[in-house]
Amino acid sequence: MKRIYDAASLPEAHILAAHLATRGVRVRVLNANAAGAMGEIPMDAAAPQLWVEDARDEARAREAIAAFHAQAAGPARRCPKCGEENPPAFDLCWSCGAGLESAAGDQGVPMNR
Ligand SMILES: [Zn+2]
Known part of the structure; x- marks a missing residue:
């Protein structure tokens, strides 16, 4: 450990x-x-x-x-299947395991800081 x-x-x-x-x-x-x-x-x-x-x-x-x-730093992502909110870094819903669709505008563009 x-x-x-x-x-x-x-x-x-x-x-x-x-x-x-x-x-x-x-x-x-x-x-x-x-x-x-x-x-x-x-x-x-x-x-x-x-x-x-x-x-x-x-x-x-x-x-x-x-x-x-x-x-x-991004917005929370809502699961398309069960509606739970997920942290932006999650690829799969923590609640039901469904794949999270990319939020609008989330196409791998670097964030402006
Ligand atoms: Zn879900």
């Missing part, structure tokens, strides 16, 4: 874990239950952490996280 990322929140940690899982990287979210202990331990130590189960996946995992954050 190797620690690769400190998430800002538990939902972020779980979204990233799911994102990595779709890319074949097995990760664990640690400290997930520490929120209840906040106030007794430093915030820093209570943040959820992502650990790769296999340290050989580290580079791939960091790449996927970076790509996720680069894409996460």
Whole structure:
């Protein structure tokens, strides 16, 4: 196991874990239950952490996280099948697994910053 990322929140940690899982990287979210202990331990130590189960996946995992954050700036994508909203980086609906159609204008054009 190797620690690769400190998430800002538990939902972020779980979204990233799911994102990595779709890319074949097995990760664990640690400290997930520490929120209840906040106030007794430093915030820093209570943040959820992502650990790769296999340290050989580290580079791939960091790449996927970076790509996720680069894409996460876009709008949420609504699943055409069940209507759930998905983070922009998702290729498949987290809820029903349907393929997400590209949003209008999403044709791989680099984002203007
Ligand atoms: Zn769906």
